[in-house]
Amino acid sequence: MIKLTRLDRLALPLSFFIFLIISGLALIGNPNGLQPRLLESVNGPWGPITLEFSSPVRAEAAQIAISLRPASAGVWTAISPTKLRFSPATPFQPGQHYQIEIQAGVLGVNGEKLQRASHLSFNIRPPALIYLSNAEGAREIWRIAPDGTDQQQLSQTSGKIYDFHASRDGAKIAFALLNEQSGIDLWQMGREGENPQQILNCGADRCTSPRWSPDGTRLAYTLEVSELTPGSGYGAPRPWVWDSAANQTSPVYADSQIIGYGPSWSPDGRRLAIYDALNDGVRVLEFASGAETFLPCSTGQFGSWSPDGARMFYTDRIETEFGPRTVVKLADFESGEESIFLAGEQQDAFYNLPAWAPDGKYIALGLRPTADTSASNIWIVTLALLGGPMLPGEPNMTDGFYSWDTSGTLLVFQRTPLKGQYQPTILLYDISIGKTSLLVENASWPQWLP
Amino acid sequence: MDKMQNPPARRIPRPWLILLALIIILFTTPQDITLSLMSRIFERLPDFATIFLGIFIEAAPFLLFGTLGSGLVEIFFSQDLLARLIPKNNLSGTIIGGLMGLVFPVCECGVVPLTRRMFRKGLPLGAGIAFLLAAPVLNPIVLLSTASAFGPGLMLALRAALSLIIAISTGLIFSSSSPATEILKPAPAFAPPQLHFNPPATPAPGLAERWRSVLAIALDEFFEMGRYLVIGALLATAMQTFLPQNLLVSIGKGPILSVIAMMLLAVLLSICSTVDAFVALGFIGIFSPGAILAFLVFGPMVDIKSALMYARVFNPRALLYLILFPFLLSLLAGILVNYYLPGL
Numbered sequence: 001m002i003k004l005t006r007l008d009r010l011a012l013p014l015s016f017f018i019f020l021i022i023s024g025l026a027l028i029g030n031p032n033g034l035q036p037r038l039l040e041s042v043n044g045p046w047g048p049i050t051l052e053f054s055s056p057v058r059a060e061a062a063q064i065a066i067s068l069r070p071a072s073a074g075v076w077t078a079i080s081p082t083k084l085r086f087s088p089a090t091p092f093q094p095g096q097h098y099q100i101e102i103q104a105g106v107l108g109v110n111g112e113k114l115q116r117a118s119h120l121s122f123n124i125r126p127p128a129l130i131y132l133s134n135a136e137g138a139r140e141i142w143r144i145a146p147d148g149t150d151q152q153q154l155s156q157t158s159g160k161i162y163d164f165h166a167s168r169d170g171a172k173i174a175f176a177l178l179n180e181q182s183g184i185d186l187w188q189m190g191r192e193g194e195n196p197q198q199i200l201n202c203g204a205d206r207c208t209s210p211r212w213s214p215d216g217t218r219l220a221y222t223l224e225v226s227e228l229t230p231g232s233g234y235g236a237p238r239p240w241v242w243d244s245a246a247n248q249t250s251p252v253y254a255d256s257q258i259i260g261y262g263p264s265w266s267p268d269g270r271r272l273a274i275y276d277a278l279n280d281g282v283r284v285l286e287f288a289s290g291a292e293t294f295l296p297c298s299t300g301q302f303g304s305w306s307p308d309g310a311r312m313f314y315t316d317r318i319e320t321e322f323g324p325r326t327v328v329k330l331a332d333f334e335s336g337e338e339s340i341f342l343a344g345e346q347q348d349a350f351y352n353l354p355a356w357a358p359d360g361k362y363i364a365l366g367l368r369p370t371a372d373t374s375a376s377n378i379w380i381v382t383l384a385l386l387g388g389p390m391l392p393g394e395p396n397m398t399d400g401f402y403s404w405d406t407s408g409t410l411l412v413f414q415r416t417p418l419k420g421q422y423q424p425t426i427l428l429y430d431i432s433i434g435k436t437s438l439l440v441e442n443a444s445w446p447q448w449l450p
Numbered sequence: 451m452d453k454m455q456n457p458p459a460r461r462i463p464r465p466w467l468i469l470l471a472l473i474i475i476l477f478t479t480p481q482d483i484t485l486s487l488m489s490r491i492f493e494r495l496p497d498f499a500t501i502f503l504g505i506f507i508e509a510a511p512f513l514l515f516g517t518l519g520s521g522l523v524e525i526f527f528s529q530d531l532l533a534r535l536i537p538k539n540n541l542s543g544t545i546i547g548g549l550m551g552l553v554f555p556v557c558e559c560g561v562v563p564l565t566r567r568m569f570r571k572g573l574p575l576g577a578g579i580a581f582l583l584a585a586p587v588l589n590p591i592v593l594l595s596t597a598s599a600f601g602p603g604l605m606l607a608l609r610a611a612l613s614l615i616i617a618i619s620t621g622l623i624f625s626s627s628s629p630a631t632e633i634l635k636p637a638p639a640f641a642p643p644q645l646h647f648n649p650p651a652t653p654a655p656g657l658a659e660r661w662r663s664v665l666a667i668a669l670d671e672f673f674e675m676g677r678y679l680v681i682g683a684l685l686a687t688a689m690q691t692f693l694p695q696n697l698l699v700s701i702g703k704g705p706i707l708s709v710i711a712m713m714l715l716a717v718l719l720s721i722c723s724t725v726d727a728f729v730a731l732g733f734i735g736i737f738s739p740g741a742i743l744a745f746l747v748f749g750p751m752v753d754i755k756s757a758l759m760y761a762r763v764f765n766p767r768a769l770l771y772l773i774l775f776p777f778l779l780s781l782l783a784g785i786l787v788n789y790y791l792p793g794l
Contacts, residue, residue: 007627011771014623018778022785026706030789055738055788111704 033115034108038100039083042125044170044450045091045406046214047074049122051100056081056109065103065114070096081109087215090307091358091406091450092124127405128191128449129412130154130166130173131426134442141175141193143449146410146428148439154193166191167212170450174199174210174219186210186221186242191449199242200249206234209262213269217244220252220263220272237261239274252285262302266309271333273312275302282314284333295331295338303331304353306360310334313341313354313363326350328365342386352376352400357408362388364402364411374418378402378411380431391429391436399427405448412439412446494691502687506680508722509559509755513679516560517671520567521664529572536577544621547577548614551585557723558586558750559679562759563671569634569763576625583776584617586723586750596746599727604794605739609746612783616747620775624768633768675759682755686720689754705738709784712741713777716749717757723750739794744784751776 004012035054043049051066059078066076066084074088092098102118128150130143141155141164155161157177162184164175174188184206189196199219200207204226211220219242224234236259239252252263252272260274260283273284275297282295282303295303295314303312312331317324320343328342328351342351342365352366361383366376367390377393393399394415402413409432416424426440439446476484537543556564565582569575586592588610596606624633655663701711712733721729726749730742737745752773760769787794 005628005632005767007624007633007768007771010627011623011775015771015774015778018782022706022778022782025782025785025789030705032789 030112034112036102036114036118036120038120038122040122042123043092044168045088045094045124045127046168046170046450047086047088047092048169048215049086049088049100050079051084051086051120053082053084053107055112057084057107058109059084061105062102062107065105065107067101069099069101072098094124094126094405094407096124098122098124125170127170127407127410129426129439129446130164130449131440131443131446132161132164134422134424134444141173142440142443143191143193144440146405146412146439151440152193154189155196156193163208163210164445164447165210165212166447166449167216168214168450169216172212172216173449174212176208176210176221179203183226184208186219188219207240211263211265213265214267215269218242219244220265222261222263223251236278239263239272241272258283264302264305266305266312267307268309270309273303273305275300282312284312284331286333293331293333295329297329299326301353304356304363306356307358308360313356315351315353318343324348328354342381350376354381355403355411357404358406359408362408364404364413366400366402368398374398376400378413378429380411389434401445403446403448406450412448414444414446416444491692498687498691501690502683505683505686505720505755508725509557509679509683510676512557512722512724513559513563513675514668514672516556516562516564517668517675518664519554519556519560519564520671521667523564523567523571524667525660525664527568527571532568532571532573536574540574540576540625541622543574544576544580544618544625547574547621548580548584548618549588550577550581551588552590554581554585555589555591556585557589557592558753558756559675559722559759561585562756562763563675566763567671569630574625575628575630575633576621578621579624579772580617580621582617583620583751583772584614587613587747589723592723592727592750595724596727599731604791605743605746608743608787608794612743612747612780613750616751616776616779616783619779620772623771623775633765635763635765675762678758678762679755682720682753682758685758686718686754689718705740705788706781706785708738708741709744709781709788712737712745713748713780713784716745717753719749720753720755721749726750738784738788739791740784740786740788743787743794744780747783748776748780751780 032054034057037052039050039052059076062084063076072088072092073090074086076084076086079085098121100120102114104114104117107114126145128143128145130141133140133142138159139161140153140157140159141161142151142153144151154173155175160178162176162178164173166173170191172188172190174186176184177187179185181204183202183204185202186199186207187196188199206224207221209222213220221240221242222237223240224237227233227235239260240249241252242249258276259278260276262275264273270288271284271286273282276283277300279294280296280298282297284293284295297314297316299315299317301315303314305312310333312333314329314331316327316329318327325343325348327340329338330341331338347370350368354363354365356363363381363383365379365381367379368374368376375393375396376398378391378399380388380391382388391399396418397415398418399413399415402411404411409430411429411431413427413429414424415427416422423442424444425438426443426446427436428439429436536546554564561582565578569578593606593610596609600606701707719729727746730745733742733745757773760772764772
């Protein structure tokens with residue numbers, strides 16, 4: 001028989017007691033279960049909506065258990081073991097209140113349960129606009145609400161802003177900034193102008209046309225390397241991409257013979273378009289496969305993407321029996337087909353690049369009806385009807401830099417005098433009431449800040 | 451009439467018995483199974499050598515530190531000094547014992563010879579056990595490496611606090627129950643050559659002679675404990691090489707099983723506490739936070755090599771409780787963290 005020592009007599013009951021507590025905990029289960037929370041209660045129309053759980057979750061099970069009200073198409077992806085991100089396929093409606101419902105049940109990787117159905121809500125903030133102030137020596141980025149309120153200077157750069165672009169989630173703004181070596185660096189700041197920080201020090205080179213990828217993780221830009229002798233100019237433009245996660249930048253094309261400017265991401269982030277001035281055409285690169293499409297085009301304008309990223313409008317000059325004509329072409333990357341969408345027959349009409357409305361049903365298009373004027377007016381074209389209203393213009397003024405808000409009801413554009421002092425204005429066209437209103441004077445390059 | 455006495459039976463030494471058993475198994479197992487097993491073993495031999503060297507080289511310097519510390523305690527610490535430093539009260543003595551880790555940079559290998567030496571110098575049982583279990587975590591190097599891996603946040607604080615609590619609790623259980631003689635194995639006597647520390651008629655030894663004695667003790671203990679380190683490292687290496695660790699990862703789901711899996715992994719990997727925080731960092735997202743914490747708390751207290759060294763110091767039953775209490779308390783802490791601090 002085993003003789004119990006004094007240590008046994010104390011240690012055995014204690015061990016048994018601790019074991020009982022552990023067994024009790026195992027039987028009762030986690031009293032708190034899985035706890036979800038939304039990282040942001042106010043989001044932009046493109047989200048993304050980030051849901052964080054108290055423990056790692058099984059993404060595939062979570063996708064089945066989660067639903068949105070009003071229903072919204074989109075994709076949930078796991079960005080970390082505890083975080084799921086929803087990227088909507090079409091933008092949320094600004095001002096709308098949305099609710100996420102998560103069914104009760106097992107969701108956790110470690111078997112944790114969501115004890116009861118969870119309801120989380122978020123709002124979509126109304127869109128804002130950013131633009132470049134045009135006052136003498138003060139090229140700064142400003143923000144304004146579409147109703148003309150909340151006007152605020154975002155950048156503080158002593159007037160050195162060269163170019164800028166807002167990310168699709170509206171959280172950050174990339175901008176190109178003149179530096180002291182006569183080069184142009186790339187910077188970024190938050191939507192309130194907070195936390196400005198340099199992304200790339202380009203030295204004497206010019207890093208321009210920053211364009212955020214739709215998911216905001218990469219920034220495409222055009223790099224022009226300075227010649228060896230200071231002041232003797234810059235080399236050919238080449239597209240580069242900066243990866244924010246790795247903080248690394250690399251050329252889009254390993255072949256240094258490929259040159260191009262104006263990078264433009266497809267809305268699904270799968271493709272990048274540039275204009276190749278050497279070969280006169282738009283190069284479209286599909287990242288996943290490395291496949292490239294070349295669209296011959298002699299107007300120098302790169303393409304305009306459809307909301308689903310599968311098609312692109314671009315302009316070209318072609319010879320017809322009536323003489324040379326500017327045409328708007330449509331390239332379909334899924335079918336590989338190209339077709340002429342618009343062309344003037346009786347006389348040449350000069351088209352600027354169309355801006356596709358978010359629902360893909362209509363476009364805004366800059367149109368210069370005759371060759372004897374430089375003024376371009378905006379034409380709203382319903383794609384199914386190939387017709388629509390022309391926004392009233394003003395004599396000796398040209399309208400450009402147009403883009404739709406995410407609801408597709410507001411079109412912002414810039415009106416520039418063709419003669420006299422360069423003092424552009426920013427206007428807003430409301431398609432629901434058919435009315436144009438002045439938003440800001442002496443300002444240029446309007447962009448939506450979702 | 452004198453009784454006829456049988457001559458004592460000659461016993462076969464244990465290593466020979468093991469070898470004999472292995473030979474029997476080898477020759478009775480079907481040949482294809484033996485060949486397949488042997489080929490798998492030979493395939494993994496390079497991994498085996500690498501892992502073994504990794505564990506041994508990582509642990510050996512700390513064992514050397516510990517044995518040097520043991521030598522220093524033997525030569526420079528008198529029983530009176532230790533008695534003055536450690537309070538007589540059981541609770542305060544045990545708490546002080548746990549906190550002593552803050553000033554001794556020893557990991558789980560080095561702490562064993564040092565503690566054994568301090569027991570010989572009269573360190574109370576509770577204080578010694580609290581020191582033995584807490585020092586591998588509470589030492590400044592480990593705290594810094596944990597802060598570097600996890601940041602100076604809750605994980606660091608919980609690791610230190612839980613290690614101290616478990617060490618003190620275990621120390622109190624031991625000290626409240628039995629005298630040290632029932633718990634500890636008699637330590638081998640190391641008689642440093644020509645050391646006459648307190649002979650009545652000879653002068654006190656000089657400093658050089660004392661240092662020689664420190665080194666002699668350290669060397670003796672290093673080789674004595676080193677054997678167990680080598681055997682422990684070999685066992686841990688065999689476990690890592692031939693047992694699929696993915697199995698532990700796959701079964702380690704849930705707020706309880708994940709903790710048990712990580713604690714077993716800690717025993718299996720036998721990583722030195724100075725670097726285990728960086729290994730634990732790799733398990734974030736795979737295992738629950740409570741499991742990571744349990745790995746960081748339990749691993750330095752008990753692993754294969756330290757358990758073998760404990761076996762040199764403690765009686766078998768005491769050894770069992772020395773493993774069981776930290777296991778149960780670490781498991782409980784890990785589960786509670788999973789339940790109440792899931793975002794740790």
